[in-house]
Amino acid sequence: MTALTRLRLKDFRNYETLSLDLDGRHVCLFGPNGAGKTNLLEAVSQLGPGRGLRSATLADLARHDAGGAWTISATVDDRRIGVGLETDGTSSKRVVRIDGAPSQASDLAELIRIVWLTPAMDGVFRGGASDRRRFFDRQVMAHIPSHGTAAARYERAMRERNALLERGHVDPAWADAIETRMAEAGAEIAVNRAHVLEALQAAVDARPEGFFPKGDLSLDGEAEQAAMAGEDFKTIFETLTEALRTGRRRDMAAGRTLSGPHRTDLAVIHRPTGMPAGDASTGQQKALLIGLILASAAALAKDGEGPSPILLLDEAAAHLDADRRAALFDELCALGGQAWLTGTEAFLFEAFGDRAQRFEVRDGEAKEA
Ligand SMILES: Nc1ncnc2c1ncn2[C@@H]1O[C@H](COP(=O)(O)OP(=O)(O)O)[C@@H](O)[C@H]1O
Ligand SMILES: [Mg+2]
Numbered sequence: 001m002t003a004l005t006r007l008r009l010k011d012f013r014n015y016e017t018l019s020l021d022l023d024g025r026h027v028c029l030f031g032p033n034g035a036g037k038t039n040l041l042e043a044v045s046q047l048g049p050g051r052g053l054r055s056a057t058l059a060d061l062a063r064h065d066a067g068g069a070w071t072i073s074a075t076v077d078d079r080r081i082g083v084g085l086e087t088d089g090t091s092s093k094r095v096v097r098i099d100g101a102p103s104q105a106s107d108l109a110e111l112i113r114i115v116w117l118t119p120a121m122d123g124v125f126r127g128g129a130s131d132r133r134r135f136f137d138r139q140v141m142a143h144i145p146s147h148g149t150a151a152a153r154y155e156r157a158m159r160e161r162n163a164l165l166e167r168g169h170v171d172p173a174w175a176d177a178i179e180t181r182m183a184e185a186g187a188e189i190a191v192n193r194a195h196v197l198e199a200l201q202a203a204v205d206a207r208p209e210g211f212f213p214k215g216d217l218s219l220d221g222e223a224e225q226a227a228m229a230g231e232d233f234k235t236i237f238e239t240l241t242e243a244l245r246t247g248r249r250r251d252m253a254a255g256r257t258l259s260g261p262h263r264t265d266l267a268v269i270h271r272p273t274g275m276p277a278g279d280a281s282t283g284q285q286k287a288l289l290i291g292l293i294l295a296s297a298a299a300l301a302k303d304g305e306g307p308s309p310i311l312l313l314d315e316a317a318a319h320l321d322a323d324r325r326a327a328l329f330d331e332l333c334a335l336g337g338q339a340w341l342t343g344t345e346a347f348l349f350e351a352f353g354d355r356a357q358r359f360e361v362r363d364g365e366a367k368e369a
Contacts, residue, residue, distance in 0.1 A: 002077055005024055012072055030345055031362050038053075038315075046083055048108055070084055106146075110306060115310075117289065122286060132266040139196060183238075187236040202299070211320075215292060301335055346369060
């Protein structure tokens with residue numbers, strides 16, 4: 001099982017210094033609101049590529065009243081990972097070290113894969129398409145780390161295209177070049193999403209029946225649907241290129257790009273009722289979301305392409321009754337990756353028994369309980 005066995009923080013959020021020695025079991029953090037439980041999960045999430053669980057900027061992560069620099073170091077399956085922000089007063093830069101050697105953030109993906117569920121995701125089925133797309137893309141990134149750079153390339157090209165269209169007078173050769181870059185990145189995005197949707201659906205279907213209902217997932221984007229139907233990268237690229245070219249006049253009138261993978265929505269059907277997830281009750285939506293995240297972690301655990309996932313579950317236990325909590329912990333133990341859970345009270349984690357280590361968090365300190 002992939003597990004953190006050591007976590008050290010310096011000037012991270014509300015932690016001046018913190019040192020946690022872990023024995024490889026699951027980790028339960030309890031303590032009052034504002035103690036620093038979510039900050040700890042956020043610190044773990046910084047050990048992977050990407051911006052972590054709150055999508056914060058690197059500067060936001062520095063402890064107020066400290067100098068602006070922060071570090072997180074951890075031992076994961078006997079490898080030492082360090083990430084941080086270094087600053088010399090005028091400029092600052094992200095640093096990544098693996099076993100003491102300077103490394104790239106993208107190298108982290110080979111050592112650690114992280115999936116999380118936070119209260120901020122609760123409204124995802126009821127929110128707008130962009131919330132669901134972001135939620136799904138986060139799962140895609142956990143499976144395919146290069147998805148993030150494809151998305152960034154797509155966004156950059158799209159901004160250039162929008163700026164060009166806004167000027168009203170378009171040089172066709174220039175537009176062609178930008179649209180080619182957009183279509184290349186867009187096809188990569190679509191192929192990644194289709195791949196992960198299939199893996200995720202298979203993992204959902206393979207989950208035990210029980211308290212966390214299953215969902216049926218689909219993506220409404222044409223490029224993703226073509227990828228799901230087995231069309232190859234080149235065909236999807238050509239279709240996207242053509243759609244951008246023929247859509248220029250329409251997009252010029254609208255002042256932005258109206259079609260493409262940046263508009264894709266994830267549809268989720270609550271299988272027990274056959275209803276769209278957004279119409280399910282709040283409790284049903286929460287349970288469905290837990291099931292999806294467990295499936296995402298299970299898909300990572302069995303894809304053979306990297307370490308088993310670390311699962312961060314912020315405040316997930318509080319809303320479950322005792323039987324559901326016990327079922328959740330049993331499923332976590334079967335997954336093969338270390339889970340980190342938070343809650344305000346220690347009793348929430350009783351059903352873990354001796355399968356988890358517990359820490360009481362208070363004012364930026366954590367004590368083993
Ligand atoms: N950059 C920062 N520097 C110092 N304290 C911070 C920083 N960011 C957040 N905090 C503090 O951390 C606390 C919240 O921690 P959090 O982990 O969200 O609590 P909880 O235990 O409820 O999950 C708040 O008191 C907040 O003011
Ligand atoms: Mg919290």
